[in-house]
Amino acid sequence: MYKDSIVLVDDEPALTRSLSMILYSNGYTDVVEFNDSREALAELSRNKAAMVICDLGMPFISGMELLQKLTENQPETPVIIATAVNEVDTAVECMKCGAKDYLVKPVKEQELLSAIEFVMQVCELKRENDELKKRLSDHSLRHPEAFREILTNSPKMHSLFEYMEVIAPSTQPVLITGDTGTGKELAARALHELHGSGEFIAVNVAGLDENTFSDTLFGHLRGAFTGADTSRPGLIEKAGNGTLFLDEIGDLSAGAQIKLLRLLQEKEYMPLGSDDPRHTNARFILATLRDLEKMVESGEFRRDLYYRLRQYHVHLPPLRERQEDLLLLADHFLTIAAKDLQVDKPELPSNFTAVFGNYHFPGNIRELQALMNEALSHNRGNILSIHDIQKRLAISNSEEARTVFSSQILQSLPTLPPLKDVRSLMVEEALRRSGGNQTLAARLLNVTRQAINKQLKGGND
Numbered sequence: 375m376y377k378d379s380i381v382l383v384d385d386e387p388a389l390t391r392s393l394s395m396i397l398y399s400n401g402y403t404d405v406v407e408f409n410d411s412r413e414a415l416a417e418l419s420r421n422k423a424a425m426v427i428c429d430l431g432m433p434f435i436s437g438m439e440l441l442q443k444l445t446e447n448q449p450e451t452p453v454i455i456a457t458a459v460n461e462v463d464t465a466v467e468c469m470k471c472g473a474k475d476y477l478v479k480p481v482k483e484q485e486l487l488s489a490i491e492f493v494m495q496v497c498e499l500k501r502e503n504d505e506l507k508k509r510l511s512d513h514s515l516r517h518p519e520a521f522r523e524i525l526t527n528s529p530k531m532h533s534l535f536e537y538m539e540v541i542a543p544s545t546q547p548v549l550i551t552g553d554t555g556t557g558k559e560l561a562a563r564a565l566h567e568l569h570g571s572g573e574f575i576a577v578n579v580a581g582l583d584e585n586t587f588s589d590t591l592f593g594h595l596r597g598a599f600t601g602a603d604t605s606r607p608g609l610i611e612k613a614g615n616g617t618l619f620l621d622e623i624g625d626l627s628a629g630a631q632i633k634l635l636r637l638l639q640e641k642e643y644m645p646l647g648s649d650d651p652r653h654t655n656a657r658f659i660l661a662t663l664r665d666l667e668k669m670v671e672s673g674e675f676r677r678d679l680y681y682r683l684r685q686y687h688v689h690l691p692p693l694r695e696r697q698e699d700l701l702l703l704a705d706h707f708l709t710i711a712a713k714d715l716q717v718d719k720p721e722l723p724s725n726f727t728a729v730f731g732n733y734h735f736p737g738n739i740r741e742l743q744a745l746m747n748e749a750l751s752h753n754r755g756n757i758l759s760i761h762d763i764q765k766r767l768a769i770s771n772s773e774e775a776r777t778v779f780s781s782q783i784l785q786s787l788p789t790l791p792p793l794k795d796v797r798s799l800m801v802e803e804a805l806r807r808s809g810g811n812q813t814l815a816a817r818l819l820n821v822t823r824q825a826i827n828k829q830l831k832g833g834n835d
Contacts, residue, residue, distance in 0.1 A: 549662075
């Protein structure tokens with residue numbers, strides 16, 4: 375037996391043989407069968423396995439005992455229970471003892487394969503996370519603690535962290551860009567912590583006109599305008615030697631852009647009602663989800679301000695480019711939601727990645743958190759139900775695909791292909807994205823599973 379082996383333990387030889395044939399036909403060629411749980415435990419005590427799939431009701435050493443011993447001595451080895459016992463209490467007890475999944479016999483082929491794939495993916499995620507922690511402790515990052523609020527296993531994000539450590543000591547402004555919900559303020563806070571001094575002051579400047587912008591940042595003296603009965607310091611003064619984070623700077627008015635440019639260039643400002651310039655040592659971090667380069671070309675954003683902002687640039691990738699973070703973030707948000715609602719945290723379903731992996735996530739990380747909150751609020755079982763969300767995602771994906779398809783692809787074609795060819799290509803792509811699962815492919819195309827099956831057999835509906 376080798377460390378990559380899948381070990382099957384069941385006192386019924388016909389069942390282990392059947393499961394072994396299913397696994398072998400689906401590419402899992404290293405499968406070891408045991409029909410005596412004592413032999414299985416002895417072998418597993420000498421050699422590690424990639425996974426163990428075992429029954430509960432076995433003579434000599436029961437599946438529960440085997441599970442408990444493996445959890446105690448080899449916690450890194452995942453165990454899936456496959457049993458005829460269809461009882462919620464038993465399933466819960468097994469999960470508490472360390473089982474990664476619980477399947478009820480007779481186990482369907484796709485159910486078995488999905489469970490194995492999901493468990494292996496979760497274990498790989500944990501391994502990568504442990505490896506990442508080890509690299510951080512080995513000082514591949516000088517200050518990993520600054521990034522503790524940003525959960526990721528993404529190489530793209532790790533490269534950004536390294537870049538942020540390099541630019542952190544500079545007093546020049548930093549521009550952070552990225553779609554909505556990608557974590558721009560978290561990145562700004564990490565830069566502030568790396569910089570290592572003063573307070574972190576955040577303000578959303580979207581919609582502020584020139585006067586409101588000046589009053590918010592620069593403050594005012596008593597009598598500066600009607601109603602100014604007392605002097606009020608601006609956020610720049612409050613920031614002191616710390617960091618002032620200005621979010622949504624792409625929405626600044628033309629007058630506010632001029633004042634921001636002077637502030638960044640001269641490090642000077644004047645409170646409303648004052649003629650004496652004041653100096654600031656604050657660090658400026660600015661963020662936007664808008665394409666400033668296009669805004670410069672259209673005349674909406676000052677070119678000189680844009681170049682001033684581009685001294686250092688951190689671009690956060692969207693969630694769709696961070697697939698390795700999907701399970702990590704979903705599990706994290708589920709933990710938070712369960713604590714907030716004061717309920718037990720359910721397990722993520724085995725088809726989670728297949729369902730969400732093809733979704734565009736226009737709201738990115740913030741949208742994923744909202745989806746987890748919504749799913750948990752309607753959940754009643756030990757496995758998180760995402761049925762309602764699946765239907766909504768299918769509609770969203772369908773509408774998005776229809777827009778892109780009609781506006782970009784069709785208009786570029788000199789002639790239209792036969793409808794049956796288009797239908798066939800769409801089914802092939804849906805099956806590729808769903809890993810060959812016809813049910814999931816049908817959901818991606820918003821059709822029935824029977825329609826997919828008919829197309830594969832050469833039908834025209």
